[in-house]
Amino acid sequence: MAKTIVSDIIILCPRLRVVALVDLDASRATAALDAKLASPAAHAYADCKVFPTVAEAARSMLSQTPHIAIVGAPPFARGTDIPGRDLELQLVEAFPRCALFVEKPVSSGPEDACWRVADVLAKKGTLVGVGYMLRHGGTRPVPEDVRLTITSADLTGVLTTATIKPSSSRPLTSVRKRPVPYVPQRLIPGxxxxxxxxxxxxxxxxxxxAHTVQPHEAPGKLSAKRFDEDLIPPENRLPRLTSATWKYRGGAVGTLTHVIALHGNTYDTEFEVYADGYRFKLVDPYGTPxxxxxxxxxxxxDVHVFKEDDPFRTELETFVDVVEERSSRDRVLSSYEDAIKTYELTWAIRRASEAAAASYA
Incomplete structure (x- = not known):
């Protein structure tokens, strides 16, 4: 959540006060706080205290009610109603009027548990935003502009296609040691x-x-690697390629391709939407879109280039505006419930790809 905090400082400036940092690892939290106190943002952290748990933070902050909690803990610690993995529920119990800005994906736990958390948050009326920043774009909300164009032209999309091609020299060839969804720690496919x-x-x-190309298959053998992959058990390696296709309930088709084959240190990313007579193509959404x-x-x-694009800032600025009631809740483009649906899709891709791979074995 480092970029989120940086954007938060830029947006709120002297209004920002970080009052608590909750982390079981006190040494790590203290080191992070010390770095902030030595930075230009020191004024925002002057009153910040470190706590090991949400409950202890609540007991020590009875006179203060935080406006926003940035929920940046790893996904295995949140998104469920399982004790110890229920960070959102702990926060709304301790600080009922606090809004939550949650990192993506919402969890690494069972999908049904995520829906139970969503039900609690909805009943309590908690404002929640999830960090899928590409919906917002940067200084100009490109995806929303495209949606408005589609709506105003009375178009019905027929196809969405997404491709993400990280380089093979980036550390993306190690994988999951926990039962988490398809490449969740990399977040890009999500x-x-x-x-x-x-x-x-x-x-x-x-x-x-969904289908995959595995590292042991002939097309999956790479000439450029960051480290010795033989040190990693085969079952814990990322596929070199995952290609998924699905049907939207509205009738259109979606595709997603994630391939680790390029050399170098940059991503090659494209996203397209096809509709009657139209094609919208977004290139390099993480760099200069x-x-x-x-x-x-x-x-x-028509070609539009967006320099100095910062979707992190746009997303958080929108969320802050909603918290301060300067904007409608409808401006939070990634709600908790909607983010669960994305989480369900990542699980469906992983399950389908693993089932297909098993059928070839």
């Missing part, structure tokens, strides 16, 4: 899956089909 759902709507989960629009009957596409 981000693009979420952007896909933002345009395509709800997914008919039984329709998800470029939006290419092909319109009916026009040979040349």
């Amino acid at each position: 981000l693009l899956g979420d952007l896909s759902r933002y345009f395509g709507g709800d997914v008919h989960l039984p329709s998800v089909v 470029k939006l290419c629009i092909r319109r009916p009957g026009v040979a040349e596409e």
